[in-house]
Amino acid sequence: MxxxxxxxxxxxxxxxxxxxxxxxxxxxxxxxQLGQTAVPSGESNIFCLTIIGQIEGHLMLPPQNKTTKYEHVIPQLIAAEQNSKIEGLLIILNTVGGDVEAGLAIAEMIASLTKPTVTVVLGGGHSIGVPIAVSADYTFIAETATMTIHPIRMNGLVIGVPQTFEYLEKMQERVTRFVTRHSRITEETFKHLMFKTGELTRDIGTTVIGADAVRHGLIDSVGALGEALKELNRRIKELKTSHSEGGEGE
Structure with a gap:
């Protein structure tokens, strides 16, 4: 040729x-995106939700910021709750915090789910990430992960009138009430950590690391992905057993 x-x-x-x-x-x-050609596939009975970067609320953050948008997260939670193939939810956190109302909305959604839920704090679960971290049925924190507890802050123009400070106080109370209701930490301990001086430079608050979060009662156990999946599968199995026993009883 x-x-x-x-x-x-x-x-x-x-x-x-x-x-x-x-x-x-x-x-x-x-x-x-991933640095690999083969993406793992296959259906799972566990839905994994990641809360990363900064939690974006009513205002859009700059495009260079890593964000978790609450208008994206809420539909995912609703879909997971309605999907019969999903039997449990694993929530992974590595967040610096963000919009207070958006963070509380996500936390309330997770807490209201009827399916077993487990959260894992990897890296950090700071600020408004704390209520999200404690919102699940059982919570883990990696040994090296941190959580920063501090009072609510506001950016931009603040009108210096009594009503503004009353509003901030009520917002703070919402966060405190949610955290103490969904964890073993007492209100007294949580407020002590929140208003502690000297630990954060020129600011008030506390950073707790791994075992310290468990010791204070904020998180249930030290552990990461393996322990979290094991606990979630145990709760899924337990729920199935209780349902089957209830069906036989009828």
Whole structure:
């Protein structure tokens, strides 16, 4: 075969189909986003929700910020609650905090779910991330993870009138009440950590690390992904057993 014929055959190869183009695009996207070509697949009975970066509420944050948007999280929680194939939820936190009302909305949603829930604090669960961390049925914190407890802060223009401070006080009370209701920490201890001076430079509050969060009663146990999945599967199995026994009793 002559070089001319070979060249003609190479140029006359059929163009890739749309399906092949989509597949190639998906592989490229996986490499860009995850650094790998094969993305693990397969259905699971556990829904994993990640709360990362800064929790975005009513105001959009700058595009360079890593954010968790509450308008994205809430529909996911509703879908997980309604999906019969989902038997439990694992919530992974590594957040610096963010919008107070958005954070409380997510925490209330998680606390209201009827399916077993477990949270894991990896890296950090700071500020309004604390209520989200304690909102599940059982909570874990990695040995090196931290949680910063401090009073509510406001950015931008603040009108210096008594009503503003009363509003801040009520917001703070909402956070305190939620945390103490969904964990073993007492209100006295939580407020002591919140208003502690000297630990945070030119600010008030406390940073608790791993075992300290458990000692204060804020988190149930020290552990990470393996322990969290084990506990969640145990609760799923327990719920199934109670349902089957209830059905037999009827």
């Amino acid at each position: 002559s070089e001319k014929t070979k060249s003609r055959e190479m140029t006359e190869q059929p163009a890739p189909s749309p399906a092949e183009e989509r597949k190639a695009s998906a592989v490229t996207e996986a490499i860009v």
